Amino acid sequence: MFQNTKCECGHQNPVGTVLCESCGKPLDEALLKDEKALLEMRYDGVARRSQKANPHFVDRIWNFFSSVKIAVYLIVITLIGASLGTILQQESTLINLTERSEFAAYYKEQHGTFGVIYHALGLSRTYESWWFIGLLVMIGTSLVVCSLDRVLPLYRALSKQQIRKHMQFINRQHVVYSGELTEDKQAWLDRFAKELKRKHYRVLQEDGALLGEKNRFSRWGPYINHIGLIVFLLAVLGRSIPAWHMDQYLTLYEGETRQIPGTNYYIKNDKFTLDYYSEEELANNQKGTKVVKLYETKARLYECTDACNDLTQEPVLKEVKQHDIRVNSALTYDGLKIYQNSYMEKVRFISVHPTLKDVAGGSDIGSFDLRMDQPEAEYKLGDYTLKLIDYYPDFGLDEQTRPMTKSRDPNNPAFVFRITGPDVQDKGELHIYFAMPSEKSKYYESILNESFKQRGDSSGRFSIQVENPIVDGKMNNIEYSAFTTYLNIRMDKAMPYVWVGAAISMIGLIMGFYWQHRRIWVRIDGDSLSLGGHTNKNTYGLRADVAGALGKTGIAVDPKTLDNRRNVR
Amino acid sequence: MGRYRKPIQYAILAVVILIGGFAIGNSLFSKSVVLAKGDKPPIFRLVDLNSQVHDMTDYEGQPLIINFWGTFCPPCRNEMPALQHQYDKWKDRGLKLIGINLSEDRLTVQSFIRQIGVDFPILLDKDKQTERKYGLKQYPTTFFIAPSGEIQEVVIGGVLTEEEIEQRIERLIQSKS
Numbered sequence: 001m002f003q004n005t006k007c008e009c010g011h012q013n014p015v016g017t018v019l020c021e022s023c024g025k026p027l028d029e030a031l032l033k034d035e036k037a038l039l040e041m042r043y044d045g046v047a048r049r050s051q052k053a054n055p056h057f058v059d060r061i062w063n064f065f066s067s068v069k070i071a072v073y074l075i076v077i078t079l080i081g082a083s084l085g086t087i088l089q090q091e092s093t094l095i096n097l098t099e100r101s102e103f104a105a106y107y108k109e110q111h112g113t114f115g116v117i118y119h120a121l122g123l124s125r126t127y128e129s130w131w132f133i134g135l136l137v138m139i140g141t142s143l144v145v146c147s148l149d150r151v152l153p154l155y156r157a158l159s160k161q162q163i164r165k166h167m168q169f170i171n172r173q174h175v176v177y178s179g180e181l182t183e184d185k186q187a188w189l190d191r192f193a194k195e196l197k198r199k200h201y202r203v204l205q206e207d208g209a210l211l212g213e214k215n216r217f218s219r220w221g222p223y224i225n226h227i228g229l230i231v232f233l234l235a236v237l238g239r240s241i242p243a244w245h246m247d248q249y250l251t252l253y254e255g256e257t258r259q260i261p262g263t264n265y266y267i268k269n270d271k272f273t274l275d276y277y278s279e280e281e282l283a284n285n286q287k288g289t290k291v292v293k294l295y296e297t298k299a300r301l302y303e304c305t306d307a308c309n310d311l312t313q314e315p316v317l318k319e320v321k322q323h324d325i326r327v328n329s330a331l332t333y334d335g336l337k338i339y340q341n342s343y344m345e346k347v348r349f350i351s352v353h354p355t356l357k358d359v360a361g362g363s364d365i366g367s368f369d370l371r372m373d374q375p376e377a378e379y380k381l382g383d384y385t386l387k388l389i390d391y392y393p394d395f396g397l398d399e400q401t402r403p404m405t406k407s408r409d410p411n412n413p414a415f416v417f418r419i420t421g422p423d424v425q426d427k428g429e430l431h432i433y434f435a436m437p438s439e440k441s442k443y444y445e446s447i448l449n450e451s452f453k454q455r456g457d458s459s460g461r462f463s464i465q466v467e468n469p470i471v472d473g474k475m476n477n478i479e480y481s482a483f484t485t486y487l488n489i490r491m492d493k494a495m496p497y498v499w500v501g502a503a504i505s506m507i508g509l510i511m512g513f514y515w516q517h518r519r520i521w522v523r524i525d526g527d528s529l530s531l532g533g534h535t536n537k538n539t540y541g542l543r544a545d546v547a548g549a550l551g552k553t554g555i556a557v558d559p560k561t562l563d564n565r566r567n568v569r
Numbered sequence: 570m571g572r573y574r575k576p577i578q579y580a581i582l583a584v585v586i587l588i589g590g591f592a593i594g595n596s597l598f599s600k601s602v603v604l605a606k607g608d609k610p611p612i613f614r615l616v617d618l619n620s621q622v623h624d625m626t627d628y629e630g631q632p633l634i635i636n637f638w639g640t641f642c643p644p645c646r647n648e649m650p651a652l653q654h655q656y657d658k659w660k661d662r663g664l665k666l667i668g669i670n671l672s673e674d675r676l677t678v679q680s681f682i683r684q685i686g687v688d689f690p691i692l693l694d695k696d697k698q699t700e701r702k703y704g705l706k707q708y709p710t711t712f713f714i715a716p717s718g719e720i721q722e723v724v725i726g727g728v729l730t731e732e733e734i735e736q737r738i739e740r741l742i743q744s745k746s
Contacts, residue, residue, distance in 0.1 A: 056575075058575070058578050058579060058582060059578075061582065062578050098704065099603055099704075099706075128596050129596060130593050130596045130597040133592045133593050133595075133596050134589070134593050136592075137585070137588070137589035137592055137593065138589075140585075140589075141581075141585045141589070144581060144585075145581065148577075148581070234588075237588065237592055240592065240595050258696060259696060261698060261701075311614065311615065311616040311622050312616055312620045312622065373674075374674055374675070375674070375676070377676065388676060389676075389680065390676070390677075390680045391674055391676045391677050391680075392677070393673075393674070393677070394641065398643060398646070399643070404640060404641070404643075404646065405640055405641045405673075405677065406641055407641050408639065408641055408671070408672065408673055
């Protein structure tokens with residue numbers, strides 16, 4: 001049960017070591033006997049894991065995740081899973097739907113039976129699904145375990161290398177030279193060392209033995225790459241922290257200010273512009289069609305400075321940023337990014353500027369601003385006061401023909417005023433005013449005002465109307481919004497860490513790919529010179545190095561003859 | 570790694586289970602907004618017609634009916650009198666009833682309430698924020714909340730008759746907190 005792991009060179013090796021950590025002698029009997037077979041130099045033959053008869057269950061989990069084969073399977077399965085998510089539009093892009101039943105109906109409608117299956121399997125939300133996240137967690141674990149399992153033994157092995165290696169170690173490398181040396185040992189070694197140093201090798205010498213090493217740092221490349229990937233995955237996970245991630249939509253008509261939910265910020269749409277290319281600007285095959293040139297929202301961002309949580313007061317806002325939001329040109333402030341997403345062409349009343357007239361006396365009493373959203377309750381015009389006692393944004397009649405509003409949008413606003421003044425009856429006069437200049441509205445207006453008169457609530461002497469509604473072909477005394485804009489509000493505090501992870505990963509890849517770790521061992525026993533070389537990639541280059549160095553010291557060899565692999569093939 | 574091998578393995582396993590469990594659990598149990606029996610209603614904090622602030626916590630431990638309504642919604646208007654009658658009948662038995670208006674103008678709400686003669690608290694939602702929190706798709710929607718703080722019933726749409734309201738109130742009063 002207990003193997004004797006003490007090497008003939010005197011070094012005590014941990015159980016499971018393949019090549020002696022010190023002199024490189026193959027420890028396994030069978031390996032020792034097979035003199036021609038090339039040595040397995042992975043991790044320099046150091047014991048990677050403890051081999052126990054009954055692995056603890058933590059060891060079993062560890063061994064599962066430290067296997068590269070398992071990691072490859074995980075990556076392939078994740079790749080296939082991710083590609084399935086690209087077949088149909090994902091749920092996260094359907095911003096108007098929120099419920100499972102709504103999504104199910106959508107996929108059934110758009111894609112038939114395939115859509116139903118796709119949605120039922122959870123593929124419509126592939127990248128948020130538990131199995132996909134689970135795969136990413138497993139890949140992350142595999143990254144950590146694989147790296148730890150290999151980098152620590154490797155570091156140990158490379159740090160305590162002995163210079164004089166066992167003959168079998170040297171003669172069973174991939175790059176091998178053996179020959180006779182007639183001249184002075186030390187002088188030749190010194191000349192060889194000089195040649196290697198010219199090629200930027202770090203050279204260590206011991207009595208009759210030499211080790212030249214170059215670019216050891218490149219071995220750490222893959223591990224730095226893994227660290228970068230782990231940082232990347234953790235940063236991606238960080239997006240699920242609510243304070244770090246926001247992706248919501250806000251609709252604003254022109255002139256509207258709304259609070260961005262979940263923040264202390266308010267955004268205002270000053271104006272939305274939709275521009276088309278003129279005929280001259282269009283390509284020949286597009287002439288006659290309408291091609292959009294510009295979607296732009298002139299937006300203003302405000303921050304609440306006072307009375308922010310006080311529901312009885314209006315919040316005090318301070319403007320912090322102004323930006324003309326165009327497609328891909330977002331308003332950015334304090335981590336918030338506000339993008340132009342969509343629009344709707346829809347006319348919406350904002351306010352009117354009507355005049356109160358005394359019809360009987362034939363004079364204008366005064367004019368005032370009347371808002372469609374949260375209109376003021378009182379308007380003072382000289383001696384007269386108009387008090388708003390009823391407001392219907394979208395006037396209509398219910399089943400009992402009583403006035404009501406059909407919706408919350410000011411599609412057909414109607415205002416009921418009580419007018420008081422010096423020569424008006426004590427209880428005041430009622431007057432209803434319709435802002436929309438449509439025939440039906442004017443009809444309602446006259447009918448209802450007539451009924452007030454019948455009831456004795458009005459003398460019929462007042463009238464309210466907008467003076468000069470159209471001047472030079474443009475709307476006058478009427479403010480309205482022509483467009484409603486859809487803005488996408490995003491925040492992604494995890495992005496800097498994602499970039500950092502990606503950068504570290506790139507550095508690791510460059511380290512690993514563009515340099516190779518090369519080592520050359522030489523030992524001279526009496527008259528015979530033995531040389532062995534090892535590299536993790538680009539053996540061709542190593543052979544060229546060795547042949548070049550040997551050649552400069554007087555031993556001419558063809559690089560191809562150095563290739564030991566031919567002997568075994 | 571030597572003798573720290575075991576502790577390190579346990580530590581890594583613990584971290585993986587914590588972070589992985591959080592990540593997977595997050596996606597497995599992501600809540601949909603639709604509120605159903607047994608759910609806890611989202612908190613609200615709104616002002617009423619008398620400029621008093623009402624908080625969800627004001628109604629803790631009491632049977633509560635929340636009626637989301639608007640003057641633009643005929644069934645909402647039609648069931649108001651029934652709600653008012655039932656409120657008069659049961660308020661001395663501890664029933665609390667609030668009507669949350671769907672982000673309409675204060676004036677519009679005030680004049681309608683005056684016409685019907687409602688005296689239970691009417692709260693004014695702002696910018697559709699509360700109705701979105703409650704995941705409303707149809708109006709009216711009425712939530713019957715037990716004294717324990719959980720939703721006992723959600724009635725979506727339709728005109729509630731006095732009998733229907735009364736049955737549900739009885740169930741509410743009976744369930745202990």
